[in-house]
Amino acid sequence: MLVKVFVTPRKGILDPQGRAVEQSLKSLGFGGVGAVRVGRYIVLELDVPNIDQAREAIRRMCDQLLTNPNIEDYTFEIEPGEGGPR
């Protein structure tokens, strides 16, 4: 399977990168731009027997290493494996 993890700073945590990007977008003339948060996108290949085990493993990976739960939120998507390289 291919796992895609999206990590973002928790709302309420100061995100100076997000704010800098927001200001840049606005000064480029894009209207309607609201709050921006800049995070991290992690892709990993995972070979476990079933999707429930995958979800459980990914949650533990996120809690232990991939994110800092004090300051970050995460979501993830799982794509079933396909033959051949991606």
Add this chain to the structure above:
Amino acid sequence: MKWGVVRFPGSLDDADALWALGQVMGQEARALWHKDEDLGDVQCVVLPGGFSYGDYLRCGAIARFAPIMKSVVRFANHGGLVLGICNGFQILCEAHLLPGALTRNADLKFITRDLRLRVENARTAWTRAYSGGDQIVVPLKSGEGAYAADPGTLAGLEASGLVVLRYADGNPNGSAAAIAGVCNAAGNVVGLMPHPEHAVDSLTGPSADGLGFFASVVAGVAA
């Protein structure tokens, strides 16, 4: 007193910490290799500043799982004295030996500046040589030094007197409540963003004010 300064790949200020301990304080100090599982006869551990594992993923996120850290965590949980400086503070937070987290400086700039700090808690093993309210001048040298924690944790830190050090001249990096350093409930583990090992001699630093951190421990043992 036997001191150990952990050396991770990318640690930078381990050398200055060893200098401060060995040459300035006349202590027995050696480097602890990140792959070692054993602290040996070390009685006091310093996690130094730098960019362990390139700050990959998050500062300290990978160092936290280095083999040596199993021993450091066990040592700390049994009351062992641990000081985390800058990247060391980040590692202690990632390892949950200290609450909260260090995040990117509010203005996004890496700050290298000699700063006035106020010692808020002079009761820990690492700060007994100071008096509460003392102002010391110690360099700050970091890009991710903004201390962050949820409101409940922050309130708990203040109520329990676990804030060890605060920025005394404004807030250079957007740290919550201008917090520069904290300790755990037992006071054996202290983390701070500024670098006391860079303030041990007025010839090479802004002051010798940083010596108090190390002197506190030495005096505590002698007492």
